[in-house]
Amino acid sequence: MRYFILFIIFGFQSIQIIAQTNSYSISFENAVHHEANVSATFPDIASDTLTLRMSRTSPGRYALHEFAKNVYNFKAKDNKGNSLQVSRTNPYEWKVSGHDGTIVISYTLFANRGDGTYSQIDESHAHLNIPSTFMYAPILNEREIEVDFKTRDDLNWKIATQLPHVKDNIYSAQNLYYFMDSPTELSNHKTREFNVDGQKIKLALHDPGTEEEADTYFEKIKKVVLEEKEVFGALPSFDYGSYTFLACYVPNASGDGMEHRNSTILTSTRTLANGGMEGNIGTVSHEFFHSWNVERIRPKSLEPFNFEEANMSGELWFAEGFTSYYTNLILCRAGLITPEKYVEGLTGTFNYVWISPARQFFNPIEMSYQAPFVDASTSVDPVNRENTFISYYSYGSVLGLALDLSLREKDLNLDDFMKLVWNTYGKTENSYSIENLNETLNIYAGDTFGNNFFNRFIHKSEMPSYTDLFKTVGVSLSQNTEAAYIGAAVSITDDLNGKIQSNTRIGSPAYIAGLDKDDIITSINNKPFPNGIQFNTFIKDEFKPKDTLSITFLREGIERKTEVTLTSDPNYAINLIEKNDKTPSKKVLKARQAWLKVE
Structure with a gap:
């Protein structure tokens, strides 16, 4: 009798679990016009009113994206097909009331951007990011979900997704978060x-x-x-x-x-x-490295992920930046790019970080805090990012490089540090803080080394001695002090003048001379603006550091004049020392081979 009662209890629970599965269906009859028809059924609703939302964020993104803007033709009915009352108190929510315990909704979705954040529907595919596609009920976030992807068989569409397959075109998710985290591609x-x-x-x-x-x-x-x-x-x-x-x-x-x-x-x-x-x-x-670093080696600041507000994290210099460091290093180690290409490819990112004035305003943690303003977010008001922001991807990448080369001087390496972080926080899926990373580096390389790295380069904006670090692996860091520099990005206009395209860099000759974005340079030293050649190439070919240029320009249609005193180009070139006809010692060559994992 005891086992019979347990069977009834567990059987009843199973029925309840099945009954409390939220089900979705999506079809694409009007794919040619980028529309999908979405429906969803929410059974066993206890309260009179159910709040439904479109997400404002998406896993892996940190900014707001307002997916509700592409939803229309919303309808809500009960289990008998009766229309239900719908009220709106904000742009992201639909409040449905008066139901009989079941709510059935339907709506039309417009989607025409195929990337990692949005969805795109046309006759070539249905590229579905789940938060930008499906409405959800926050209060039901622990319910199992099933979704029926009604493919276009006439277009030979197949289904690809991380969602587990149930049967036919039906897939499931154990809860809302896993559903939201499961992009799906329907295509041939x-x-x-x-x-x-x-x-x-x-x-x-x-x-x-x-x-x-x-x-x-x-x-x-x-x-x-x-x-x-x-x-x-x-x-x-x-x-x-x-x-x-x-x-x-x-x-x-x-x-x-x-x-x-x-x-x-x-x-x-x-x-x-x-x-x-x-x-x-x-x-x-880059993205596969994330399956360790950020998906399972997870910052506490991103747990739990918030689908209603922007997600801010101070650890993105590590989660995104160290991942960026490994992106091309892995390609080199795998033999997909040469060591020469890898090393020379460091140049752009290094210069972007090294010469940016933004480090005087924010350290890597604070740069990470800027993600909600820059991570595929949009705004119409002008900003001063050229002078105040360094991408946490790039900033973290050059710091990862420095940490790796610094550790190798101690017969350690970043790979083994990442293994330790993985074993401590990733395998166990215990989220980490910046303090935890500092402690882990202390364990791996010693308190003095670990605290020095975090105190100088993470909590402050100092930069490591890259010249010395590069020497240990036979890489040169050099500048052309004879090359002139003005510090303005200039393009040729239709009337063959030069328009400054972005904010001039703080401290640069152009900035000191008062030149600004959208100024139109009409003459230099009383000669017409040069065309047929890139502006910075013209500056380097025709002038030297300390030369003074008389510049005439238009600002809001009014002619003005200024003088610009050129300086030496602050940018560096990064190369293997063999390119400078130098031969690395056996010790240096061995260190390089251990770093790049190449013979």
Whole structure:
């Protein structure tokens, strides 16, 4: 009798669980006009009013995106088909009342941006980011979800997603968060997969190219996956035993990459045959590294992720920046780019960080705080980002480089530090703070080393001695002190004058001379503005540091004059020392080979 009663109890609970599954359906009859028809059923609603929302954010993004703006034709009915009362108190919510315990909603979604944040619907695909597509009920966030993707069979669409398959075109999620974190691609895509330690790594490739191109690209992905596994010592334990690259390389997409727990979105206008074979693999490297660093090595500041407000984190210099450091390093280690290309490729990011005046305003933690203002966010009012902001991707990347080379001077390395962070916080999925990272570096490299790094370079805005660090691996850091510099980005206008395109850099010759964005340079030293040559090339070819230029310019249609005294170009060149006809010692060459993992 006891077992019979337990059977009844558990059976009843199972029925309740099944009954309390929220179900969605999405179809694409009007895909040619970028519309989807979405419906959802919410059963067993206890309160008279159910609040439904469109998300304002998306996992992996930190800014607000206001997905509700693309929802219309909203209707709500009860289980018998009777229309229900709907009220609106803010732009993101629909309050539905007067139901019979079940609420059935429907609406039309417009979607025409194919990237990692938004959705895109047309006759080539339905590229679905879940927060930008599906309405949800916050109070029901722990319910299981099922979704029926009604594919366009006439367009040969297939379904690719990290969501577990139920049957036919129905997929499930154990709760709202997993649903929101599960992008889905419906298209006539190519599929590839391989096994690593009992787990499947899959590619769903929406690209117009050949099967042979897909094979070649997947071989590159394999190399990236295996090389990144070496950094951490093992793959993460992916839910349901698989990880999926959702690659959408079509001309109408927007370039992007967005990590998720067991998948990633990869979008680009470059098809594999049109530069994507080489140009897109870096995004693969970056996003797959995130399956460790940010998906499971998770900042406390992003837990739980907030779908109603912007998500701010002071750890993005590590989560995004250190991931960026490894992006091209992995490509080099995997043999997909040469050591020369990798080292020379450091130049742009290094100069962007090194010469920026923004470090006088914010340290890396505070730069990370700026993410809600810059992470694919939009605004119409002018800002001064050229002078006040350094991307936490770039800032963290050059600090990751410095930390790696500094550790190698102690016969340590960043790979093993990342392993320690992984084993401490990633495998266990215990979220971390900046203090935790400092403590972990202290454990790995000693209190003096760890505290010095965090106190000088993370809590403050000092910069490491890159010249000395680069010497340890046979890399040169050099400047051309004879090259002139003005500090303004100038383009040629239709009437062959020069327009300053962005805010002039604080402390630069142009800034000191009072030149500003949108000023139109009409003459230099009483000669017409030069055309047919890039402005900065003209400055370097025709003038020397300390030369003074008499500049005539228009501001709001009024002619003005100023004098600009040029300085030496502050930018650096980064190269292997062999390019300067120097031969690295055996010790230096060994250190470089250990760093780049190449012979």
